[in-house]
Amino acid sequence: MESEKAKILPFYVLIDVSASMSGRKLDEANQIMPQVVDALAQAPILADKVRFCVIDFGSDAQVRLPLCDVLDEHSSLPPLTIRGATSYAAAFRVLRSEIEINVKQLKADGYLVHRPAVFFISDGEPTDPEHEWRTAFGELTGFATYPNFVPCGVDQANPKVLASLIHPATGPKQMQMYLMEQGQNPADAIAAIAEILISSMLASGQSMAQGSSGMILPAKQDLPAGISAHSSDDFV
Template sequence: MPVGMPEFVENPENRCPVILLLDTSGSMSGQPMQELNRGLAAFKQDILKDSQASLSVEVAIIAFGPIVKLMQDFVTIDQFTPPILEVNGLTPMGAAIEYALDFLENRKQTYKDNGILYYRPWVFLITDGAPSDSWESAAQRLREAEAQRRLLFFAVGVKDADMNTLKQISPPERLPITLNGLDFREMFVWLSASVKRVSSGKVGQAVALPAVGWGQITS
């Protein structure tokens, strides 16, 4: 009789965890948030087209603004219902990154406890502003985790995002990307294509990601 949490007994496939770290501060109100919500729906639909990715990709959503809040715990994509995000308040980006790193470590331990292999996790941050809290220690911790190959971090700046700060937060080998307009849908389709490539390979295998056609890399 298999031993472990029911979700892993029923689906023992390798996991590809993705944390979406989303800015829901007041400046994202209106069309930006509408397009972000549409992008999340497109992300789910695109991954569902791939039977292997549907079993492997796990998504969690952490929103920040005015507080850091877990909007969606890790679930496979068939169980994922994109939340309707609402906006308010400031941009506690530093606290959100710290929360995401702790949350991810807990999930990785759960995989290990249940004998589940996992691909290098993704943390995908989207913001249109600047941190309203202290972020330096969070950035250092994030860069160390990236250097130790414990995660892949991507930062995406929307509209008037503080790209200089995002450059200081991001690992030097993966500079932040400025989104073309509000093209969240294309960004999420790219993310879907990327994690589908990852989930079709072996754990630890290097995978070439699709070209970024939805934004400009900040140099």
């Protein structure tokens, strides 16, 4: 008899809700969750593979959508609202704690758990001291269930800072960073990043059984207009 033990990919989206995100950028960010749900409604067996979580961060970080099957009848989508500064440190700490709890829970429920996937979307530089967010990031990427981390920057985000967050930065399973190209509208760029994260989620979910890393990013030629992909050594 075959084992029924299924493999789950926990997929996290971290969204900047600092003051600079207000207006159309926030409107687009608020479209991400409904778009993810629509995408899964069109590929509903992926709900057997992917769990989705949304964390937003401003002065602090909050879990807005706890890791769940978004097609579940009881899951509801909270609106994102603006909350002050840009604390990367808070985002990394909350994410680490969530991953730890979620992975433990999934394993206790009898699932095999794939390395978590993270899309981190920011429109500005961190407002907390560098040593603080670097320490928090080190703790996030230094533990056994560290995530595959994909930073995405629009508007005033600092490419050098974001490039240092790509994880793993090297090796066969290295991740990438997505940046808004010069002169683009930042709200449109957030919509484009949503498209990338959804196609990554679908492709990752579909391919999981084939022993891949569990996280697939779109090929460069398939990226939406106005967004460029970078690896960690593109910015020094």
